[in-house]
Amino acid sequence: MKRKMSIAKRHNLTGWTFIVPAALLIVAMSFVPMVQAMILSFQSGKGTALSFVGLSNYVRMFKDGVFIQSIKNTFFYLILQVPIMLVTALILASVLNKKDLKFKGFFRTAIFLPCATSLVSYAIIFRSLFAVDGFVNTVLIKLGILNTGYNFLGNPTSAKVIIIIALLWRWTGYNMVFYLSGLQNIEYSVYEAAMIDGATAFQRFWSITIPLLKPMILLTAIMSTNGTLQLFDESMNLTSGGPANATITMSHYIYNVSFKYVPNFGYAAAMSFLILVLVALLALVQMKVGDKRD
Amino acid sequence: MTKLRNSFQYIFLIIASAVSVFPLFWMLIAATNKSADVLRGTLVPGGYLMENLKTLMAAQPVVSSMLNSFKYAVVLTIISLVICSLAGYGFEIYHDKGKDFVMSIILLAMMVPFAATMIPLFRMFSNASLLNTTLGFILPSISTPFLIMMFRQSARSFPHDIIEAARIDGLNEIGIFFKMFIPTMRSTYAAAMVITFMNAWNNYLWPKVIMSDDSSMTMPMLIANLTAGYTTDYGSLMLGVLLCTIPTIIVFFVLQKSFAEGITGSVK
Numbered sequence: 113m114k115r116k117m118s119i120a121k122r123h124n125l126t127g128w129t130f131i132v133p134a135a136l137l138i139v140a141m142s143f144v145p146m147v148q149a150m151i152l153s154f155q156s157g158k159g160t161a162l163s164f165v166g167l168s169n170y171v172r173m174f175k176d177g178v179f180i181q182s183i184k185n186t187f188f189y190l191i192l193q194v195p196i197m198l199v200t201a202l203i204l205a206s207v208l209n210k211k212d213l214k215f216k217g218f219f220r221t222a223i224f225l226p227c228a229t230s231l232v233s234y235a236i237i238f239r240s241l242f243a244v245d246g247f248v249n250t251v252l253i254k255l256g257i258l259n260t261g262y263n264f265l266g267n268p269t270s271a272k273v274i275i276i277i278a279l280l281w282r283w284t285g286y287n288m289v290f291y292l293s294g295l296q297n298i299e300y301s302v303y304e305a306a307m308i309d310g311a312t313a314f315q316r317f318w319s320i321t322i323p324l325l326k327p328m329i330l331l332t333a334i335m336s337t338n339g340t341l342q343l344f345d346e347s348m349n350l351t352s353g354g355p356a357n358a359t360i361t362m363s364h365y366i367y368n369v370s371f372k373y374v375p376n377f378g379y380a381a382a383m384s385f386l387i388l389v390l391v392a393l394l395a396l397v398q399m400k401v402g403d404k405r406d
Numbered sequence: 407m408t409k410l411r412n413s414f415q416y417i418f419l420i421i422a423s424a425v426s427v428f429p430l431f432w433m434l435i436a437a438t439n440k441s442a443d444v445l446r447g448t449l450v451p452g453g454y455l456m457e458n459l460k461t462l463m464a465a466q467p468v469v470s471s472m473l474n475s476f477k478y479a480v481v482l483t484i485i486s487l488v489i490c491s492l493a494g495y496g497f498e499i500y501h502d503k504g505k506d507f508v509m510s511i512i513l514l515a516m517m518v519p520f521a522a523t524m525i526p527l528f529r530m531f532s533n534a535s536l537l538n539t540t541l542g543f544i545l546p547s548i549s550t551p552f553l554i555m556m557f558r559q560s561a562r563s564f565p566h567d568i569i570e571a572a573r574i575d576g577l578n579e580i581g582i583f584f585k586m587f588i589p590t591m592r593s594t595y596a597a598a599m600v601i602t603f604m605n606a607w608n609n610y611l612w613p614k615v616i617m618s619d620d621s622s623m624t625m626p627m628l629i630a631n632l633t634a635g636y637t638t639d640y641g642s643l644m645l646g647v648l649l650c651t652i653p654t655i656i657v658f659f660v661l662q663k664s665f666a667e668g669i670t671g672s673v674k
Contacts, residue, residue: 123579126496126579128500130493130495131492131493131496131505133492133549134493134512134549135508137489137545137549138551141523142515144526145522145523145525145527146523146526148526148529148530149522149526152525207419210415213415222422222423222426223422225430226430227658228604228654228655228657229654230604230626230650232650233433233626233647234429236629236633237644238429239633240436247444281429285426342519344521345611345626348630363519363521363611367524370524370525371615377525380525381522381526384521384522384524388517388518388519388522391517395517
């Protein structure tokens with residue numbers, strides 16, 4: 113009789129039925145498309161008329177000036193923005209974690225507020241603030257610093273800097289929340305003991321906060337790296353990738369190749385596969401570095 | 407010395423808060439002013455809100471996009487929370503070697519960037535005629551490793567005694583999940599709700615790929631369209647941005663407290 117099945121076995125089966133819907137969806141929506149992208153990356157053609165071309169998409173990738181530019185841009189954002197953001201978030205979190213601080217809730221809410229803004233919204237807000245006739249230029253002209261509006265988004269360097277400023281604005285508070293929740297697990301008495309022993313604020317930060325927050329720092333570093341490598345909304349809506357592709361990101365270029373120009377899914381898939389490899393590699397490096405400091 | 411450092415801290419926090427709030431404050435001001443006044447750099451609320459609303463509604467299908475965004479985000483949030491919490495609960499409560507292995511495979515999916523799956527997904531969905539549908543919007547984001555992990559972590563703190571007691575009382579396994587687990591884990595659900603709703607509402611790339619009809623457009627797509635012209639009407643543009651921002655800010659403020667608790671509980 114099936115009814116006689118042992119309780120343990122029945123529970124085991126129940127467990128699997130709970131898991132199956134989520135697991136199947138992840139297989140169908142992440143792993144299957146990933147494999148398809150790999151297969152697609154060896155094909156070429158316009159639209160749906162595809163034929164196998166071996167590695168030629170990958171060869172083309174490294175001769176494609178715009179794609180190389182998009183890799184350079186993405187890494188420029190990554191190298192500058194992620195460290196500045198994580199350090200600022202750490203400092204903000206450790207200041208906000210002080211026991212005797214007043215208006216703690218107000219500061220926390222204010223600094224977290226940007227994270228409640230949609231990516232497209234903030235990209236458009238920053239685009240408007242820094243437009244030639246935008247608020248920042250108006251103020252600079254009124255203060256007599258500039259005579260006419262400066263085209264922040266029309267100059268390759270300043271446009272990149274504006275994207276970084278916007279990213280810092282949007283994500284610093286988000287990472288701060290993770291650090292704050294990590295700090296709550298550290299007993300405050302540890303700090304008090306260190307203070308009695310005469311440790312300076314910097315020493316306490318360096319020898320207590322950083323080591324104890326290491327798992328959280330690793331998590332946020334991986335999340336931000338992953339996010340930065342996939343940047344799209346900002347490049348699309350803040351600068352439209354311009355001027356002359358000076359700010360275009362990898363995802364933005366892949367989108368253009370797939371949906372804006374004559375669609376070349378094979379070539380786009382090859383580029384997207386490179387992002388996958390980069391994400392995996394960087395996460396691996398970060399985990400290795402994170403382990404070593406033990 | 408301490409006093410000096412203390413006031414330095416407050417100055418630092420005040421500057422950080424001001425920088426964080428200013429762009430949103432400016433958006434609010436701009437939404438109530440005439441474009442010409444916005445360009446003049448005004449920082450006081452104006453009386454032009456209704457005019458901006460008229461301009462905005464004439465230019466874009468605001469009402470239907472707002473409703474679409476709500477529909478997609480609410481449906482996705484409900485289904486996603488049920489499916490992911492069920493899985494997280496299953497992984498923790500009935501855990502064994504096989505399930506732990508499946509969990510580690512699922513975590514690998516976190517590494518798969520959306521750019522890498524977007525094109526095959528688009529082709530798959532266009533063959534299945536899921537373009538311009540709610541199902542098409544939600545399917546790729548229902549099951550996420552992050553949420554499953556979060557619920558698995560919170561199920562760890564769910565007392566086994568409760569489960570045993572409920573079993574003795576004759577409640578079946580699915581009943582225990584719905585009647586005991588969900589009510590106890592309110593703060594985790596609140597945090598998951600904030601995260602899922604915001605991600606769904608803010609999602610831009612995927613709807614841009616599959617929603618080609620104006621009638622299935624979302625709010626982020628709508629405001630992105632507003633910037634396409636040569637001259638920008640800042641008043642109505644910022645009103646659009648405001649409308650796109652209000653729902654996520656409301657969700658965040660309503661659930662802020664449980665959100666912080668849920669995050670703390672899930673990443674311990």
